[in-house]
Amino acid sequence: MSMIEFHDVEKYYGDFHALKDINLTIDKGEVVVIIGPSGSGKSTLLRSMNGLNTISSGKLIVNNFDLADKKTDINKIRREVGMVFQHFNLYANKTVLQNVSLAPQLVLKEDKAQSEKEAMELLKLVGLEDKAQSYPSMLSGGQEQRVAIARSLAMKPQALLFDEPTSALDPEMIGDVLDVMKKVAADDGMTMIVVTHEMGFAKEVADRLVFMADGEILEDDDTKSFFAHPKEERARQFLSKIINH
Numbered sequence: 001m002s003m004i005e006f007h008d009v010e011k012y013y014g015d016f017h018a019l020k021d022i023n024l025t026i027d028k029g030e031v032v033v034i035i036g037p038s039g040s041g042k043s044t045l046l047r048s049m050n051g052l053n054t055i056s057s058g059k060l061i062v063n064n065f066d067l068a069d070k071k072t073d074i075n076k077i078r079r080e081v082g083m084v085f086q087h088f089n090l091y092a093n094k095t096v097l098q099n100v101s102l103a104p105q106l107v108l109k110e111d112k113a114q115s116e117k118e119a120m121e122l123l124k125l126v127g128l129e130d131k132a133q134s135y136p137s138m139l140s141g142g143q144e145q146r147v148a149i150a151r152s153l154a155m156k157p158q159a160l161l162f163d164e165p166t167s168a169l170d171p172e173m174i175g176d177v178l179d180v181m182k183k184v185a186a187d188d189g190m191t192m193i194v195v196t197h198e199m200g201f202a203k204e205v206a207d208r209l210v211f212m213a214d215g216e217i218l219e220d221d222d223t224k225s226f227f228a229h230p231k232e233e234r235a236r237q238f239l240s241k242i243i244n245h
């Protein structure tokens, strides 16, 4: 069963051609890592998957909804397809527990006790149950990002999109966030699409790698084959550059 399907998708920002003839299908439960040089269109591709960016032409189906169809409820798509950003976007004036439990109360209409119980379980999953009453300003960047992941999971999404989730973090924080993402990936039902330069994570966790350059998908292969023999010269060069970095 497919979760996301791009058919002949194009995206223009004014005259700039940001996505070129994108054809990509991601199945339910798959973990896909998107890599490529800066400016190659990775964020544009990812953000189109939950309607944060609109496409210019082609067809994009997400969880059986056609994103170009005016009748599609984009808020429903955003509930089903969560997103974790490079900058965590937590509510500064809410506690960690409130950050995780408020959207389920407001959007999913869960009662307070139930949403807080679930939030505590998620905080446990991300290793932060002792920070439930803290405010974001009292946390490290890595802890904030783990709260942001818990907050996304609290909405019980079918898929989660990660846009360079560790690139704003100090190196010593990255491992803890990647460990949480590995736990999320271990849930067979969860579809994960991750834009990252963390090749260790990609190698260990991804089912597939997608390599983009200049708005195109140049290679889309299972992780093992990709790392063993990148078929595209530019993918090969990119990989050797970031691995030897």
Ligand SMILES: Nc1ncnc2c1ncn2[C@@H]1O[C@H](COP(=O)(O)OP(=O)(O)OP(=O)(O)O)[C@@H](O)[C@H]1O
Pocket: 013, 016, 018, 036, 037, 038, 039, 040, 041, 042, 043, 044, 045
């Ligand atoms: N809102 C916008 N308006 C105009 N151009 C944009 C807009 N957003 C992105 N672009 C351009 O589209 C291209 C692709 O950007 P995108 O952020 O998708 O690339 P990326 O591969 O994610 O890059 P990075 O790794 O640097 O985040 C870039 O050249 C960027 O300048």
